[in-house]
Amino acid sequence: MSALPVVDAASDTAGTTAAFALTDAARRRRLAIALVVAAVLLIAAGLMVGSQGWSWSAFRADLADTQAGLILGEIRLPRTVGALMVGGLLGLSGAVAQGLFRNPLADPYLLGSAAGASFAVVLVLTAGSMSGHAIGFATAAWLARFGLVAAAFAGALAGVLLTLALARGAQEGVRLLLAGVVVGVVLGAASDLFTTVSPEALRGKQVFMLGSTGFLGWASVTMLGAGLALALPLGMRLSRALDALSLGDDSAASLGLDLPRIRMALVVLLAMCTGLAVSQSGLVAFVGLVAPHLVRRCAPAPHAYTLAASAGAGGVLLLAADVLARGLIAPQELPVGVLTALLGGGYLLWLLHRRRVA
């Protein structure tokens, strides 16, 4: 990663001069190593921390137990790896969104995917609870089999498609953003309406909005892994375009970029990553927003590095939050979204503060 040519103007450290390039490279290496070490440590912690809290002796007992394969192999390991991957997808799509819109406040949920996914979830929950009343049993059974995961994924994609339709394609960044806001508000209102009519859907919706990593199994991990394996190389391929885009539309176009096509490709990447993450774990807060910030603050770099490192940072952040959520009040759990916000927000504030002091 660090061997890539430095295009400082491409990141938000436009003022950095070539003299600092070497230290930037060192910082990038340091961040990459730190992320890998943190990921390894957290995976180990994720395997150890379960419904019995942080207890070395309980972990030893689990290993010796006949249930080891079930508890550790079927529940904790996929949950741990899954959390890392969901965080990775969110971090990656956050970095794509912030690059695409040249806006540090952009997050992966911006283009209507979050609202679309939660609307779909509410629809399925409502349909489930209304079986026998307003809709037939066959429809309800079909929806139940269709499942929340598939519904959330389809909903996320539909939300983004709706945004694209309203913005008449991806030609203009601002129009796309505004259309995303509109879709978010309208679909959000629609799901509120449905929960008013069918209050049974309310709690399910709340769980989805808070995000949860509790039900990630090997099937989820396979899907997430496949998604990451597709998305990361695609992101790398588009990273040079993101670098060019950060110079402004005109400059990017003068560099010979087919902007509408590139934007469309980025939006598709964003939608697929976000949809996949959201369908598996709900709307985990803040990871997609904060991970790219952490990366840029620690190690300014071109987008190829920022995308990959944001994926890493997102994964580490979500996994850390998950381990804490499991361990702090075991055997009860905290909502993982609350902890991502606390951890990510706290760290970002500390970074900002430190930079100002320096």
Added chain:
Amino acid sequence: MMNLLIDSLPRWGRVGVRAWAVALKGLVCLRRRRPHPSPLPGGEGVLSRCIVLFAAMTAAATAHAQPIELRDDRGATYRFTAAPQRIVTLLPSITETVCALGACAKLVGTDRYSNWPASVLLLPKLGGLEDAQVERIVALRPDVVLAAKSARVIDRLEALGLRVVVVESQTHADVKRSAQLIATLLGRPQEAQRLWQEIERDMDRAAARVPAALRGKRVYFEVSSAPYAAGASSFIGETLARLKLGNIVPPALGPFPKLNPEYVVRARPDVVMASRIAVDSMAARPGWQTLAALHGHSCGFETQPYETLIRPGPRMGEAALLMADCLAGLESPR
């Protein structure tokens, strides 16, 4: 009382009395800072007809009704000159209690979730606990509003001069106490006794129906798929204990803890109870397909019976019977 009277006046007279009543309410509110003053009869000079009617009806009311005094679940004391005739309820279990005490006809509105008995479906729906429609409630001119402690709307309604009696129901003891409170308010205190005896009788019948082989078996009762469980200290847990069943969630974890799913797998419950949709989706959760209870020892309840189970109200006996019937239908445990 006042409202009945106002309804019986001709239109122009009604306006006069209302104006006077509102002014008086405001005045008393301001002077004493007490949330629910009851306007005193007499002293108005609107029309002689009004006064005659007023006096006659007041006399009729006081002839058969003793003043009702009670203290609600947040400690506020109330004095009603007569049993309230127009009641708004803002919680399904309270609605059910009012109806079970035989006062369904006095309900003029409920929250949107109240759906039992069927007659309350026809009443105006006034929003939920946290988003109640203040204006519509006030327009219904209730003599009393019954709500749970968490309702944010309480302060607003009281500021508007309504009497709000707060009823809290978390445990069996709470249900018994709130039934007593509501029965006192309704002017029929002996009804609470009857209602509670019915609940007790149903619980005993339910306990007798549980197959002997299932006694002492440990239950996992899921109230939401995060997963939230009904612990031993919840009213559902108390009902399970009445049925001589165990609970995988000890009282120390509180009534409805959000559990680590791993905890359930590790605890290996003998029986699983939840809504039908939840039970159907459980086997797909990582590691859960190994739960023996999901293979022939699960009780999945359809929406309406499930609502009976999760409301701490007069239908708790019925809920116990529902659980017992499901248990009786299960094959004997391996």
